[in-house]
Amino acid sequence: MSKTILEVIDLKKHFFQRKGLFSLGGQQRSIPAVDGVSFYLKENETVGLVGESGCGKTTIGRTILRLEKPTSGRIIFDGTDITALDTDELRKLRGKMQMIFQDLDAALNPRMRIREILNEAITVHHKLTGAEVDKRIAELLEQVNLKKSKLSNFPHELSGGEKRRVGVARVLSVGAQFLVADEPTSALDVSIQAQVVNLLRDLQKQLGLSFLFISHDLRVVELVSHKVAVMYLGKIVEMGMSGRIANKASHPYTHILWSSLVEKQSREVGKKAKSVQAGKWGVFDFERPLEGCRFAPRCPVYEAKGGPDICTNAASEPVLREIEGGHQVACHFPL
């Protein structure tokens, strides 16, 4: 059994928003972007995090890396509690955990050449001589399968796939063992997406990396992840092995997510999954009073059962409970 590299316990991250310019000091509104999330990640494992935009996926990733300060909860990385580390200690930690950002146009300095970008990342964390750095860069390029000639280019001269490789190389250059990959394949064409997905899988095998893989692309998550956690409005509503989540979903939300894959629908033209049609497809709303089950207003099961009180009662918000071998679901009426 491999060891647990990351454990997150009841993590909360609330953002605060002032009411308006003229209500200084007035009532602050809190936006619970992440509201009590617990999970763990083993070495050499990939956990996929899916959910609609705005459900708090990225915030979780950023909070785990301590790019955001958690409101409450604990983050334990490699045996040490990193929830309250100070800046100096955090800097050392960054050598072990890193993030692959979603928007590489923003994440790569447009005025630095690729060589400088990689060079900087290497020298920040390791004291190496010039020759050693060059050797390391050559090594990295080989690992991510990038041509050496690209080193003298600027980021804007590279294609989307190449930029993605540079982003991965930079993360590897510091020797990180745990990576948060935030939508690493969004904005890429399918052919290039396949290259990147394969690259990440290869690297995991070679270097024993652990990934928190954030994506809204269900297919990709299903493919790369060992475990999948489904988020809705700041909470994990279902978690389990990826095959189970995709094929034997218990939470109505997960079920709807996967059956909304257009590819699936085209195969069963005519007999549209009933659950997709049912339910009010209102807008995602963080401001509504969060009482009881968050999904209830959109939930087809809730509607079919005539709106049972247990779903909307503040005292009985569903919590994650195990239904079968590692498969957890937070729902009063699992499918």
Next chain:
Amino acid sequence: MTAPLLKIEDLRTYFYSKSKQAFIRSVDNVNLEIGKGETLGVVGESGSGKSITALSVMGLLSAGPGVITGKIGFKSDRVQKNLLQDLDDFVKLTMKDGKVMAVQKDEDGWQERSEHRMSKVRGKEISMIFQNPKQSMNPFMTVGRQIAEAVQLHTEYKSEQAAKERALDWLDRVKIDTPRLRFDNHPFGLSGGMCQRAMIAMALSCEPSLLIADEPTTGLDATIQSKIVDLLAELKADLGITTMLISHDISIISRLSDTVAVMYGGTVVETGPAKSILAKKDDQKHPYTSALLTSIPSAENIRGKGYLQAIEGDVLDTINIPAGCRFYGRCNRVTDRIRERCERQEPDLREIAPGHKARCWLYFD
């Protein structure tokens, strides 16, 4: 096949890059046909020229250095013409060995004639749904007002009240809850999915003969995406509208299209019935299409937990288009029999099965 509503012949849209001193051949010899009432799906990677083809049809590229030649035959009940007719007068191409060496263009004359013609067609005969609904709507006007404006401009509903009723009617048809309330919302007050619905309402409210939908679901969440696709499928069944659907998402294309055109590096490499082109097993197709299909994370790939079949290399650089087949550098089905031809000479689009054309030496003798 019914008579084509839109017939694009040898369309070329080039841009000139000052810094590189070269032409970017975004659209290079595109031939397409859409029959009345049909949905043509256009697939391809980014940069393959899908959107530029659509914008060329709409006449929205007249400004700037865009150079357009070719023929865009448009034949509806009301209008029958070549949208690029006589515009060639303003463009002078210097050709050498079938390649364009230099271009001279009278920008003002081109634009004036194009605008004069397109203003009667655009919106009324051909309308377009853009990729980013929020950016393509006027942020200062309410959504309802924008739809009503289009209605007033292009249909017989000239009075304000009638136009408003009509707009409300369309908002209802695209399944926006409480259309009366939403009518007075500004675009930023709507969610992405709702905004796209409003966009569809706007495009269809003038009952155009041709709808061009450019990546209508990109950037939306999976649940919303499937709702929009459902809506488009429903509208297609109800109205029988002719659609050119552009997407890089093959699952959407396969759900909605009757015929498919696969674009690569600015040209169409394969066209034909959606069923035969998008079927997984069939080997009788362009190597690019096969590679594209196998690189999608599909149910089969996931079950095997295997690697995805990636297409090696990168999308084509449309400045330095190679002399031979555009896909040659990334193709995995080149055989010794055809290697030399692949490298030297570009194949033309030829019929390889009834109604099914491909641009590949594999199928020619």
